[in-house]
Amino acid sequence: xxxxxxxxxxxxxxxxxxxxxxxxxxxxxxxxxxxxxxxxxxxxxxxxxxxxxxxxxxxxxxxxxxxxxxxxxxxxxxxxxxxxxxxxxxxxxxxxxxxxxxxxxxxxxxxxxxxxxxxxxxxxxxxxxxxxxxx
Amino acid sequence: xxxxxxxxxxxxxxxxxxxxxxxxxxxxxxxxxxxxxxxxxxxxxxxxxxxxxxxxxxxxxxxxxxxxxxxxxxxxxxxxxxxxxxxxxxxxxxxxxxxxxxxxxxxxxxxxxxxxxxxxxxxxxxxxxxxxxxx
DNA sequence: CTTCGGTCCGTACCTAAGTACGGAGTCAAG
DNA sequence: CTTGACTCCGTACTTAGGTACGGACCGAAG
Numbered sequence: 001x002x003x004x005x006x007x008x009x010x011x012x013x014x015x016x017x018x019x020x021x022x023x024x025x026x027x028x029x030x031x032x033x034x035x036x037x038x039x040x041x042x043x044x045x046x047x048x049x050x051x052x053x054x055x056x057x058x059x060x061x062x063x064x065x066x067x068x069x070x071x072x073x074x075x076x077x078x079x080x081x082x083x084x085x086x087x088x089x090x091x092x093x094x095x096x097x098x099x100x101x102x103x104x105x106x107x108x109x110x111x112x113x114x115x116x117x118x119x120x121x122x123x124x125x126x127x128x129x130x131x132x133x134x135x
Numbered sequence: 136x137x138x139x140x141x142x143x144x145x146x147x148x149x150x151x152x153x154x155x156x157x158x159x160x161x162x163x164x165x166x167x168x169x170x171x172x173x174x175x176x177x178x179x180x181x182x183x184x185x186x187x188x189x190x191x192x193x194x195x196x197x198x199x200x201x202x203x204x205x206x207x208x209x210x211x212x213x214x215x216x217x218x219x220x221x222x223x224x225x226x227x228x229x230x231x232x233x234x235x236x237x238x239x240x241x242x243x244x245x246x247x248x249x250x251x252x253x254x255x256x257x258x259x260x261x262x263x264x265x266x267x268x269x270x
Numbered sequence: 271c272t273t274c275g276g277t278c279c280g281t282a283c284c285t286a287a288g289t290a291c292g293g294a295g296t297c298a299a300g
Numbered sequence: 301c302t303t304g305a306c307t308c309c310g311t312a313c314t315t316a317g318g319t320a321c322g323g324a325c326c327g328a329a330g
Contacts, residue, residue, distance in 0.1 A: 011276060022319055025279085030317090042326065043277060063237055064199030067317070073241075076248060086252040093245040100238050102198055103231055106208075110228040113211060114221055146306065157289055160309085165287090177296065178307060202287070277326070284319070289312100296307070 006036050006045035013046040017054035024054070032057060032071055064099065141171050141180035148181040152189035159189070167192060167206055199234065 014021045027033040033053060036044045053074070060070045073092065076085050149156045162168040168188060171179045188209070195205045208227065211220050 009276070010278090020319075021277085023317090026318060059237055060241070061317090062199055063234060063241070064197055086249055089245050089248045089252065093242065093249060096238060096242045096245060099198060100235065100242060102194055103235050103238065106195070106198070107228065107231045107235060110224050110231060113224045114228060118221060144306075145308090155289075156307085158287085161288060196287090271330105273328105273330085275327100278324085280322095282319100282321075284317100286316085287314100289314070291312080292310095294308080297305095298303105300301105300303085 006047040006050070008046040008051075009043060010046065013050060016051045018058065019054060027054065027057065030067060030071070032067060032074065141182040141185070143181045143186075144178060145181065148185060151186045153193065154189060162189065162192065162202075165202060165206070167202060167209065 008016065010021050010024055014024050017024075024033065028035050033050065036046060036050075056074070057067070057070050060073060061067070065073070069092075072088060076089055143151065145156050145159055149159050152159075159168065163170050168185065171181060171185075173179050191209070192202070192205050195208060196202070200208070204227075207223060211224055
């Protein structure tokens with residue numbers, strides 16, 4: 001596992017992570033991302049792990065985690081003490097599983113809709129709501 | 136299936152749906168919720184189906200759907216033409232499945248972390264990022 | 271050693287999704 | 301028929317998550 005030294009400028013870094021430079025700065029202000037020290041000069045350099053981190057933030061966000069929650073997830077990676085991490089991770093695991101259940105329900109209903117629709121049964125009054133109704 | 140007539144005032148309705156009154160009005164402005172006509176008087180009445188609808192919106196939101204996307208999902212229920220519905224639903228189905236994949240990945244990593252942590256292997260440098268790294 | 275794109279930083283602005291406010295109207299109970 | 305709680309409506313404010321702006325500075329290329 002070669003951990004190459006930080007070598008990317010913000011511009012390159014941001015592009016690699018698929019966000020814009022301002023977002024990087026924003027995440028730094030929020031404490032989601034370190035501000036690398038700037039050896040030899042006043043310009044900061046970033047590494048691949050930073051890119052991965054930002055990509056992770058974006059993925060988690062798409063799944064409905066707020067930046068604050070993402071910060072919680074990232075804390076595990078950042079070496080919180082084992083006990084705290086376990087408790088927090090267990091909690092998050094519950095959350096995630098609840099989300100999975102909900103999503104699976106939606107998936108089932110959508111799949112069914114598409115299916116019925118394909119079978120051309122005239123007016124399909126799709127019961128998406130009904131399906132979710134069961135909480 | 137008894138569809139009782141609208142009989143709830145906004146206040147009761149909002150409480151039943153677990154949101155506040157202003158949110159109801161907001162959803163109406165956004166077209167996510169009908170504004171019931173007000174038979175006999177100037178006060179609006181809502182029914183159980185409205186409650187279900189709002190609850191659905193809230194569920195979908197928790198899963199990372201924006202109100203706009205939720206509106207899209209609800210359009211199926213509201214009887215769009217079959218062809219359009221099928222196309223849109225198919226698209227949504229892809230989205231949902233992508234979300235499911237991501238969530239499952241996170242679930243796996245979290246479960247693994249909790250597990251390892253329970254086994255007390257000292258400092259766990261949890262590779263949440265690495266796991267998500269594979270997109 | 272100039273030059274010109276990139277960085278740095280503070281501050282201002284933007285959209286989504288609500289929340290709050292205040293005045294006017296309503297309606298059921300006393 | 302008055303009161304007090306609730307509704308209605310427009311408008312303004314708030315929070316999260318960014319985006320945009322503009323002046324000063326840096327640093328590699330010519």
